[in-house]
Amino acid sequence: MGTETDEQAPTADDLRPGDLVEVEVGAVAHGGHCVARYQGRVVFVRLALPGESVRVRITEVRKGSFCRGDVVSVLRADPERIEAPCVHFRPGGCGGCDFQHATGTRQRQLKADVVAEQLHRLAGLDVAVVVEELPGGGFGWRTRVRWALDPQGRIGPRAVRSHRVEGVNPSEPCLIAAPGLNELAATADVPAGVRRPSSSGTPVRRQQRQLRGRAARPELPEVVLTAAGDGSLLAIWPDQPGHQEVPTVTEQAVGQSFSVAGDGFWQVHPAAADTLAFAVDEALAGVELDGGSSWDLYGGVGLFAEVLAEVVGPSGTVVTVEGDRTASGLAVGNLAHRQQVSVVLGSVEKVIDDLPETVDAIVLDPPRAGAGPELCRQMAARAPSVIVYVACDPAALGRDTAALMGAGYRLDSLRSFDCFPQTHHIECVARFLPA
Ligand SMILES: C[S@@+](CC[C@H](N)C(=O)[O-])C[C@H]1O[C@@H](n2cnc3c(N)ncnc32)[C@H](O)[C@@H]1O
Structure with missing residues (x-):
C-alpha cells in the first residue's frame, strides 16, 4: 500500500500522468519494471528495485486498471543500487536499458526471478534459475x-x-x-x-x-x-x-565463418553466438544422436545447424528451416561444407508437415512470440528423443513449456544467459525429454 506524502496526495482512482506518489516496491516483473501498489492500485514502476521505498512520477494511467511510473527519488535503497553511468538512463529517458541502476549481480538476480516466475505461473514449475554472465563486461556489447x-x-x-x-x-x-x-x-x-x-x-x-x-x-x-x-x-x-x-558481413562462431546480411539476424552480444551454441551442444549430449536425424527450426544463417551437423555426424541429417529469404540463402552457403544439411526456405508452421517424418532431435530458436501450442504439439507428435528450445522471451518459454508438458515432454534442464546486460532481456536454453 502506498503512503501519502502530503494532503494533496491523489487517491488511486484519481491518478493522472505527472502525479507524484510514494510506494513500497514489490517483485520484479517481466518487461523491466517492478510491481508496486498505490492504495491497492497496481503501478508498474521503472528504475526501481524490489524492497525499495521510492517516489514515483506517474507516466501513464489505464482507466480502471494499472498505472505506470518512473522513480524520481529513492527513500530507501536496495544495497545493490548504483548510480547509472549513462546520461540517457533517467526518468522518461532512453527505453533501451532497464537496469543500469543495479549492479550486474543484482541485474542477473532480477532476470533469474523473472524466468522462475514465468515458469511457475505459466507452466506450474518451480525451477531454481541462475543467470550466467557472459565475458566482456556490461557495456559496449x-x-x-x-x-x-x-x-x-x-x-x-x-x-x-x-x-x-x-x-x-x-x-x-x-x-x-x-x-x-x-x-x-x-x-x-x-x-x-x-x-x-x-x-x-x-x-x-x-x-x-x-x-x-x-x-x-x-x-x-x-x-x-x-x-x-x-x-x-x-x-x-x-x-x-x-x-x-x-x-553481408562475416561473423565467427563455433570455429566457423557465417555470412550474415548487414541488417539480418545474428546474436547482438559478441560472446552470445558461441555461448548459446555450446549450451545447445551440451543440451544435446547424453542422447544417442550419431547418425540420427534432426531439425533446426528458425535456423537463421545456420548457427545451430552447424552444431547439429557435428552431433549427428556425416551419416546423420539436419534440416534447417528459416523464413527469411536472404538468411536462408546465406545458410546454404554457410553450411555448404556439411553434406548432411538441407536448407528449407519457409515458415516453420507451413512446412513442418512436409519435413521428414522421423526426427531424433529438434532445436528451435523462435522469435519473441515463441513457438505456440500448435507447433509444440506437432513437434511432440514426431516423438523426438530431445527438444532443445532457445528462448529470447521467458513468457513465451513458460507458455511453450506448458504446451510441451501437455504433449508428453518434461523440462529436463535449463540454462539462462545474460546476453543483454543493462536491459531486461535474457536468453534461455531449455532441454526437454519425453516425460
Ligand atoms: C531468434 S532468430 C534465430 C536465428 C538462428 N537460430 C541464430 O541463432 O542465428 C529467429 C529466426 O527465425 C526466423 N523466423 C521468424 N519467424 C519465422 C517463421 N514463422 N518461420 C521460419 N522462420 C522464422 C527469423 O527470420 C530469424 O532468422
Missing part, C-alpha cells in the same frame, strides 16, 4: 542497433514508451553500443531516398496518410547500425526505396 531519425536529424534509440528520439553522439554515447556505433550515428549520411520526418515527427508520406485518417501514430525512419565481427561498420536504412542490395 551491442553490435547491432535499430535506431530512429528525428526531425532535427538526430539518430538514436527511442525514449521509453515514446517516439521521441534520444539522440546519441560520441560525447553523450549509448554505453551499451559496440565501439564505433555512436560515431556512426553522429556521422551517418541520410540517403536521398529516405523521407526525413517533418517537425511533427511524421515522415511526409505517412503524414499524408495520417491526414486521410489511415495511420494513427507518428513513425520515424529507422536505421540499422552494425558493428560486425569482421570489423565492418554499416548503416542500413530499411525504409530507403529500392533498398535491395544489403551488404
Whole structure:
C-alpha cells in the first residue's frame, strides 16, 4: 500500500500522468519494471528495485486498471543500487536499458526471478534459475542497433514508451553500443531516398496518410547500425526505396565463418553466438544422436545447424528451416561444407508437415512470440528423443513449456544467459525429454 506524502496526495482512482506518489516496491516483473501498489492500485514502476521505498512520477494511467511510473527519488535503497553511468538512463529517458541502476549481480538476480516466475505461473514449475554472465563486461556489447531519425536529424534509440528520439553522439554515447556505433550515428549520411520526418515527427508520406485518417501514430525512419565481427561498420536504412542490395558481413562462431546480411539476424552480444551454441551442444549430449536425424527450426544463417551437423555426424541429417529469404540463402552457403544439411526456405508452421517424418532431435530458436501450442504439439507428435528450445522471451518459454508438458515432454534442464546486460532481456536454453 502506498503512503501519502502530503494532503494533496491523489487517491488511486484519481491518478493522472505527472502525479507524484510514494510506494513500497514489490517483485520484479517481466518487461523491466517492478510491481508496486498505490492504495491497492497496481503501478508498474521503472528504475526501481524490489524492497525499495521510492517516489514515483506517474507516466501513464489505464482507466480502471494499472498505472505506470518512473522513480524520481529513492527513500530507501536496495544495497545493490548504483548510480547509472549513462546520461540517457533517467526518468522518461532512453527505453533501451532497464537496469543500469543495479549492479550486474543484482541485474542477473532480477532476470533469474523473472524466468522462475514465468515458469511457475505459466507452466506450474518451480525451477531454481541462475543467470550466467557472459565475458566482456556490461557495456559496449551491442553490435547491432535499430535506431530512429528525428526531425532535427538526430539518430538514436527511442525514449521509453515514446517516439521521441534520444539522440546519441560520441560525447553523450549509448554505453551499451559496440565501439564505433555512436560515431556512426553522429556521422551517418541520410540517403536521398529516405523521407526525413517533418517537425511533427511524421515522415511526409505517412503524414499524408495520417491526414486521410489511415495511420494513427507518428513513425520515424529507422536505421540499422552494425558493428560486425569482421570489423565492418554499416548503416542500413530499411525504409530507403529500392533498398535491395544489403551488404553481408562475416561473423565467427563455433570455429566457423557465417555470412550474415548487414541488417539480418545474428546474436547482438559478441560472446552470445558461441555461448548459446555450446549450451545447445551440451543440451544435446547424453542422447544417442550419431547418425540420427534432426531439425533446426528458425535456423537463421545456420548457427545451430552447424552444431547439429557435428552431433549427428556425416551419416546423420539436419534440416534447417528459416523464413527469411536472404538468411536462408546465406545458410546454404554457410553450411555448404556439411553434406548432411538441407536448407528449407519457409515458415516453420507451413512446412513442418512436409519435413521428414522421423526426427531424433529438434532445436528451435523462435522469435519473441515463441513457438505456440500448435507447433509444440506437432513437434511432440514426431516423438523426438530431445527438444532443445532457445528462448529470447521467458513468457513465451513458460507458455511453450506448458504446451510441451501437455504433449508428453518434461523440462529436463535449463540454462539462462545474460546476453543483454543493462536491459531486461535474457536468453534461455531449455532441454526437454519425453516425460
Ligand atoms: C531468434 S532468430 C534465430 C536465428 C538462428 N537460430 C541464430 O541463432 O542465428 C529467429 C529466426 O527465425 C526466423 N523466423 C521468424 N519467424 C519465422 C517463421 N514463422 N518461420 C521460419 N522462420 C522464422 C527469423 O527470420 C530469424 O532468422
